[in-house]
Amino acid sequence: MNCGQVQKKIDRWIDSRLGEAEADMLSKHLEGCPACAGEAESARVLKEFLVEGRPAPDLSPGFDAAFWGKIAARERRPRLRMLLDVFEDLVPFPSVPQLAGVLVAALFVGATGGAVSAGIAPFPIESKKSAVLYLSGFPHFKGVPQPSLAGTYIEAVSGENPS
Amino acid sequence: MIQDTSSDGSAEEDRMWISVFQEGEISVFGRIFDKYKSRVVNIAFRILREKSAAEDIAQDVFIKVYEKKYRFDPNARFSTWLYRVTVNASLDVLRKKKFFGPSLNSVLRRGGEKNSSPLEMLADPAPRSDEKMEKEELKILLQKEIDGLPEGLKIPLVLHQFEELSYQEISRILNISVKAVERRLYRARMRLRKVLRSRI
Numbered sequence: 001m002n003c004g005q006v007q008k009k010i011d012r013w014i015d016s017r018l019g020e021a022e023a024d025m026l027s028k029h030l031e032g033c034p035a036c037a038g039e040a041e042s043a044r045v046l047k048e049f050l051v052e053g054r055p056a057p058d059l060s061p062g063f064d065a066a067f068w069g070k071i072a073a074r075e076r077r078p079r080l081r082m083l084l085d086v087f088e089d090l091v092p093f094p095s096v097p098q099l100a101g102v103l104v105a106a107l108f109v110g111a112t113g114g115a116v117s118a119g120i121a122p123f124p125i126e127s128k129k130s131a132v133l134y135l136s137g138f139p140h141f142k143g144v145p146q147p148s149l150a151g152t153y154i155e156a157v158s159g160e161n162p163s
Numbered sequence: 164m165i166q167d168t169s170s171d172g173s174a175e176e177d178r179m180w181i182s183v184f185q186e187g188e189i190s191v192f193g194r195i196f197d198k199y200k201s202r203v204v205n206i207a208f209r210i211l212r213e214k215s216a217a218e219d220i221a222q223d224v225f226i227k228v229y230e231k232k233y234r235f236d237p238n239a240r241f242s243t244w245l246y247r248v249t250v251n252a253s254l255d256v257l258r259k260k261k262f263f264g265p266s267l268n269s270v271l272r273r274g275g276e277k278n279s280s281p282l283e284m285l286a287d288p289a290p291r292s293d294e295k296m297e298k299e300e301l302k303i304l305l306q307k308e309i310d311g312l313p314e315g316l317k318i319p320l321v322l323h324q325f326e327e328l329s330y331q332e333i334s335r336i337l338n339i340s341v342k343a344v345e346r347r348l349y350r351a352r353m354r355l356r357k358v359l360r361s362r363i
Contacts, residue, residue, distance in 0.1 A: 011349070011352060038360060039356065039360070042360045043356055045301075045359050046355050046356055049301070049305050050324040052302075053306070053325060054324075054327070056201075056205040059201060059204060059218065060214070060215075063200070063204075063218055064200075066222065067196070067222045067226075070222060070226060074226065074229075074230070
């Protein structure tokens with residue numbers, strides 16, 4: 001068994017989870033290798049520390065009472081608030097990436113150019129034009145090949161041929 | 164002794180309780196609370212290292228369980244979901260603390276808590292032998308090192324070494340593979356052993 005193999009098996013050896021044959025080989029290696037023996041010692045001390053650290057502080061005496069007090073307070077919320085909370089439970093909340101995707105799409109999709117073109121587009125807004133045309137600064141989206149995904153998209157939302 | 168909550172029998176019991184709770188039997192929630200409260204507080208404590216903050220987190224987690232019961236799929240493993248919510252809530256607080264710094268309240272509270280400050284441990288006036296002092300210093304050093312581990316290494320270590328959760332349970336909680344759990348535990352232990360080697 002070489003040092004690399006010993007390093008990987010030391011934790012299991014300390015936990016007595018190695019088979020007998022492997023454990024013997026590892027022990028023999030440690031007898032002749034001060035570096036690995038040092039590693040084994042530090043693994044043993046670490047395990048001792050982690051085991052000693054297991055007991056966590058007991059719960060505070062008033063923990064239960066404080067919790068049930070909070071539950072009771074929430075039960076006293078106005079009925080409308082409780083109903084809204086229940087409704088929120090039943091309706092799946094979109095994840096952040098989903099929400100971000102919807103917002104980005106809303107900025108760029110739409111017959112009237114979306115939210116962005118309404119606020120910041122420097123060019124005159126004509127009806128039924130895609131916001132992409134305005135944000136790009138070109139009256140026509142030059143360089144977009146007709147038989148392309150981008151071209152198909154622009155044609156679909158704006159009714160214009162981008163090439 | 165904290166009940167082993169990762170066994171199939173325990174999962175079946177949880178499934179039954181959650182189903183009954185979702186049907187409106189509020190009294191069952193008390194059993195769920197009693198079964199898991201210590202474990203939830205412990206997990207939060209290992210991450211935050213503050214007992215009062217850990218208890219606040221635990222109460223918020225159970226309030227979430229109480230109020231969002233319909234969101235939980237009773238066929239899923241309840242303990243996994245509960246621990247995941249606890250880990251995420253604790254990490255949120257930890258990240259806010261790192262960003263904003265400790266609040267005045269937490270600094271004032273810390274004065275009344277045991278084992279919360281390395282300096283308090285060192286300042287214990289009881290006479291100690293050199294060996295005990297060295298052991299205490301080593302403990303402080305190791306705990307500091309664990310606190311400084313990146314989240315990705317710290318959480319599996321805390322869950323496995325302190326909470327004795329299995330690799331499978333940890334992989335479900337963190338939504339990573341079992342191999343990934345093994346690798347992270349290995350890397351975390353290697354870092355801690357490096358610190359020990361420099362002291363032994």
